[in-house]
C-alpha cells in the first residue's frame with residue numbers, strides 16, 4: 001500500500017501551488033497535446049446518460065467537468081472537488097456555463113457529500129497524488145449510488161519494451177521543460193517519480209476490489225502510458 005500520510009500531502013499541495021497558473025500549458029507541452037485525446041476517450045468510455053450526476057475528484061482546471069457537460073448536452077450536473085483553491089479558481093474561469101456545476105475545496109479522502117448521491121465518480125491524473133488511496137476509493141464507493149460507476153484515468157505501466165525505453169528517456173527531459181516554462185524543475189521531478197512509484201494496472205484492479213467495487217476492468221491507452229480503470233458499485 002502506498003500511503004505516505006501528511007508528508008506526501010504537503011509535497012503534493014506545494015507541487016500544485018507552484019504550477020497552477022501554467023498547469024494547462026505544461027500539460028500540452030509534456031504530452032504533446034495528447035492528454036486532450038485521452039480525456040475525450042475517457043468521457044466517451046464513461047458514456048454518461050442525460051440528467052445524471054457526476055463527482056469529478058482532483059478536478060484541477062476542470063477539463064473532465066467541461067467534457068461531461070458537453071457530452072450530456074448540459075443536462076447533467078457536476079460537483080468538482082479539488083484541495084487546491086487556485087486550481088479551482090482557474091477551473092471557474094474556464095467554465096463559462098456555471099448552471100450545472102459546483103466546486104468544493106476538499107480532500108478526496110473525506111468528501112463533503114451524503115452516501116449514494118452520484119451516478120458517476122471520475123478521477124483523472126489525480127489518484128497518484130492522494131496520500132491514502134484506499135481511503136479515497138472507500139469514499140468513492142460511499143458517495144456513488146448503487147449501480148454507479150467509477151472511472152479513473154491515470155499514468156500506468158508501459159507494456160511494450162521498445163516504447164518503454166523511449167518513454168523513460170523522454171521522461172527525463174520533463175523536469176528540464178518545467179524549468180524553462182514554469183521556472184522550476186522540482187514539481188516535474190515529483191511528477192516523474194510519482195508515475196514510477198504508482199501501481200500497475202493489475203495492482204490498481206486489486207485495490208478497487210478491496211474497496212468493494214465489482215466488475216473492475218482496465219483499458220490501456222498508448223500501450224499503457226495511461227490506463228482507464230472502470231469499476232461498479234453493485
Ligand SMILES: C[S@@+](CC[C@H](N)C(=O)[O-])C[C@H]1O[C@@H](n2cnc3c(N)ncnc32)[C@H](O)[C@@H]1O
Pocket residue numbers: 012016057058059060061062063064081082083084087106107108109123124125126129130131
Ligand atoms: C495532475 S492534476 C489533475 C487535474 C485534472 N483532473 C486533469 O486531469 O487535468 C491533480 C489535481 O489533484 C489535486 N489533488 C491532489 N491531491 C488531492 C487530494 N488529496 N484531494 C483532492 N484533490 C487533490 C491537485 O490539487 C490537482 O489539481
